[in-house]
Amino acid sequence: MIREQVTDKRTLKTSRHEADLLVVGGGLSGVCCAITAARAGISVILVQDRPVLGGNSSSEVRLWVLGATSHMGNNNRWAREGGVIDELLLENLYRNPEGNPLIFDTILLEKVILEPNIKLLLNTAVYEMEKSDADTISGLKAFCSQNSTSYELVAPLFCDASGDGIVGFQAGAAFRMGAEGREEFGEKFAPTAEYGELLGHSLYFYTKDTGRPVRFVPPAYALDDITKIPRYKRFNAQEYGCQLWWIEYGGRLDTVHDTETIKWELWKVVYGVWNYIKNSGQFPEADTMTLEWVGQIPGKRESRRFEGDYMLTQQDIVEQRTHPDAVAFGGWSIDLHPADGIFSEKPGCNQWHGKGIYQIPYRCLYSRNINNLFLAGRIISASHVAFGSSRVMATGAHVGQAVGMAAAVCRRDHLLPRDLTAPSRIITVQQELLKTGQHIPGVHLKDTADLAQVATLTASSEFVLTELPPNGPLKSLTHSSAQMLPLPAGVIPHMTAFVNADQATTLTVELRRSSKSFNHTPDVTMETLTIPLAKGKQALNLAFTTRLDEPGYVFIMFMKNEHVQLHYSQLRVTGVLSVFNKINAAVSNYGKQEPTEDIGVDTFEFWCPERRPAGENIALRIESGIRLFNPSNVLNGVQRPTHQPNGWVADLTDTDPAITLSWPTPQSISRVELRFDTDFDHPLETVIMIHPETVSPFCVPDYVVCNDQQERIFHQTGNHQTANTIRFAQPVVTRSLTIHLKKKGLGQADFVPASLMEVRCYHT
16 A cells, blocks of 8 residues: 655656657657667667557548558659558558558557667657757656656657657757748749648548448537538548548648647537538438547648758759758659638649659758757658648658668767768768668669679579560550550560450550659650551551660550550569559549649649559560560669669569579678569558558569578568568578579469569678
8 A cells, every 4th residue: 555644745756768869759750760760770769649659640540651652643653662661551551451540550569669679658748858058959858647757868869750840849940830932942832821821630530331220419519501611512421531631620720739729620520521411311321320430639731840951842842853862752742732721612732743753852851950850750841832742651751761770870970960961971871771671762772791792693584575465354445555664775676566446446656755764754755656447356566666765664655545445464564564544633633734824843644553453564565575674683772663673573484483692602691681572653551442462462472592502591481571681590601592482372473473672691
């Protein structure tokens, strides 16, 4: 029994913790930062003021995770973010293809608590700052209401991934809130005051069909007149959760200090909307439905943005400017919303896409005036316009990973964040990030410690793309369709396509490429063929005469003709994809982006893939074949398709696909790193979108590693991840390593050749 005497005053229980890096904010950016830093060998405290991790992606808010892939609705091919966020999304696909947000919570918590270098503090809010001098944070104070404990948290480095920037704000870091005018950065899309300066918060609801009639009596605070919402006729009984992202409010308020006011207004709207759906009589299908869940906290979009040594702007995104200190990438549209949100007469968003992904420089990821403060997530140094793109969660997570690695390098070399901008040091950060699977556009991994780089490579076979056989369905050309093919510089090979015409007609076939070889926007027409067709099935001779002046993807484009059916193929190959000129209204893709005025964005067409199980390749026969899938690709320092496939692909008929690394003298190998193709074109949204697979059909699930005696030294089954690390308990001494890829279980195994994107080997 505890019995205490009366006293004048008591103090809270206080616990003190020290670490190399203190990360405040347990959203995806903070989580990926903490995991990256911990795996790089430094100690981390992760402080989260909520009971779960994930921020807007958690079960408390339930927004799907998206980034540069943009629901597969833009021209950013193979653009899903890599590294830790890729690992999390693939794990969620494997365990949770139905998109249950509670399961995603468990995955995030599991990944964090399994890292021995991370101390996780949930339900813990930072409330006070301590500094050793005007420019240096020395510690934080935080409080957990669940265990009534105060925490003193000390570290040499801090990362603010809190969303509202609680650490940066208290530390006196320079920040902005609201929209810059056009004149400051020359941004032509800078919004007018009438459009509004801030994006608001959103709050969602989930429904359930009970199978029997259910009444709904609205609370007194429910919105009583649904017509106050100009777009109220868009509501229906089928859409729920973040499909209703446009239930948004607060852009004309203080989105930090007025959050509770904003939340109440959103509650009024949500319950008013459900009252309208249940009781207006216009939705009889809702008679047996009930509210299953309503968000308790709103998902925040915008509040403070902090100033770094560089500020990302519209031009960086649209022009795809290059930066020597690039450490991450973005690719979501410039997506700004009217400040009046759901009560606005304007459309819920105003999205303008770029022609490809863009680099994010390291100089955006630390405070310009607090010398030991990193920035991650939506608060990085960006203008309001650029923030419209960089704010989304997968981009924020990618940025968080860069911060985590930068912090690890700082601690190893006794540096501060700005010190890493020196050319030799930023190269170190970039290279360490690439080793973890981080993709940095235009930057290749060059690892002198990698034994594979001095090995001789041989393979059991090599895929040559001579044919996408016509063994798939016939589909009408109701939309223009195109086959993307990687080609070296030189003559375009002659090809044959297969069609069926229901009457005599003329088909237009165009050969296009991108104006930038690293993009996948077909904005340059190289040649146009006008081909007369007779009624019935026939082969088309595509005899292009144009030369390709540099390696890259070409688009064989079959233009819309409703009298023609195009033959498709069941064969799916790493780095080979079909695209279509269709509409994806969810991301403001209406087939072509046509700015109505000079707002500094490009006019171009959208050519996007279809989701599996659709999206088959277009059947083609390719004279002489495409030979870009050779084993040397696993050593080129790029782990995904870009302007070329960048992977070794075995021949489809190879029954034991294997790649061998050989050395003239025995090598002592302690660790092997493998990277597989998990289809970086698939966005892997975490909620609502039900995925047709739990493992990418390109991903090799089983493989065996053998030494120079052909003895099995490692066997993996059930792989579903991009990155595989093999650590041997005792170093393996061998003149060769052979990696046997097992096609069994690939899914559509007869139509998906085995592939491998990277091999690296290390002494230690």
